[in-house]
Amino acid sequence: MLRVENLINSFGDFKAVNGANLTVENGEIVAVIGPNGAGKTTLFNLITGHLKPDSGRILFKGEDISGLPPYTICKKGIARSFQLLNIFPRLTVFENVQVAVLSQHNRSLNLFRPARNMLIEETNRILKSVGLLDKANEIAGSFSHGDQKILEIAIALGNEPEFLILDEPTAGMSPEETTATMGLVKRLTVEQGLTLLFCEHDIDIVFSTADRIMVMQQGKTIIEGTPDEVRKNEQVQQAYIGGD
């Protein structure tokens, strides 16, 4: 479904992504891991169009999407959440998700109909599936960190994506919240038939959730394979897991 070939992106002299390769098949859960500064977030930003690659190709369903603007890529079926909180703090929880649903249904430029009566069912269904329905009318900015991270995912679901990218969905969460969130993500993936690409610091979560894992170091792909293959790889053990 998604293929990244030899992607390179630099900020000045620093090559944040320097030869990344990645293949994600339809319906798979794929994780990207690597030490801080390995270029995981940059890779995601390149895929979703927030950054333009210097060279290399990104193919989504066979079509080259590298260098397209984020809103075009989103309409092709790729939605994402961000590592740092990235919601609409002054809007209510309901509105946060509804804006995405409206965009998905191409209603964003509609001028003379009240938005609050539009696409309510669709929005509520998403809020319900992530368990935020009872907080729908609260102002998003007043939410706890954990709930805001969940809201992030809900906004991304508002675009009814085929392909979901989650950048550290559990960053800053307590162990209990982390378990609950990953359970939620897994359930959503199955329920909605999503293809999922995510990155995460917690190694245990990665190995228990992902079908396949890609390991990055200094912007390069070291290995791409099943959890077992990755676990056995010596380079990975030295570079990342600590070689015990």
Next chain:
Amino acid sequence: MFKGTIHKKTALALVVGLVIMLILPNIIPRFYVYLIASILVMALLAMSLNLVVGFGGLFQFHHGVFYGVGAYAIALLLTKTTLPKWICFISAPFAAALAGLIIGLICIRLSKLYFAMIQISLGSLLWALAFRWYGFTGGDDGIHGISMPAALSGVSNSYYFILIIFVLCIIALFLILKSPFGSTLQAARDNEQRCEAIGIFVKRHQLFGIVIASFFAGVAGVLFVVLEGSVFPDLLFWTLSLEILIMCLLGGWFTFAGPIIGAAIMLSLRTSIGIHTEYWTLILGIILALVIFFLPQGVWGYIQEKLKLRKEAVAERGR
């Protein structure tokens, strides 16, 4: 159309307010009718600005230009052409919207302060044009004695016309703000990056917002001409843009009605203190500093918050 977007009590208060506004010219002196009419014109201008500043998060620092373009457009159309009057009245706001589109197309490429700077320069260009082009715009003399249709001449006639158009525009602005376009515009204000990630062409959306705001500024410009019967280059000068920005701040720029309150406060101050001293801006400055310090959400923002707290307290006791 309003179903579910407005509270019953609020609607009642608005209707009562409107009725009072309608009988006012019969009970208060002409000067005050004129003052209220000018407040309405300024309030409409400030509200159109607030659409892009408060709800759009754009640095629209020279919004006065579109007001001036609307005013000059109707003045020139009425004095230099023989077109039917109603066509002149309808075309002027569209002229302002066109100016908004052209200036917006150039500005929108930049962000934040750079957006503001290029807008101020382009606006000043138009001001210079109005100021220097004696043959066409009358230069710094402006155009005076623009004759209005009989139904619109005289203070109370123009007051009624301004009131009706003001109410219609406010309703339109309210609907726009509550529409999908409005919520998306607010989402783009809160988080541009996120908005692009959910599939919205943010720049195009914001440009559309600028055009709509310019249109309503143009309407305010037309109303000004209806009230004053004249235009002059000061309408396009950047100090006016600053003034309406202050009105939004003063009233509360994350609220819908804030700019109306801001315009009312500012014009009342200018009138009441201005007759005693020409340094009335000094007093305005002090009041503004106090408001920003003690009421950071503006006067109306503060009142709204208090009302909400009281409502919550009542609900709490009722439980």
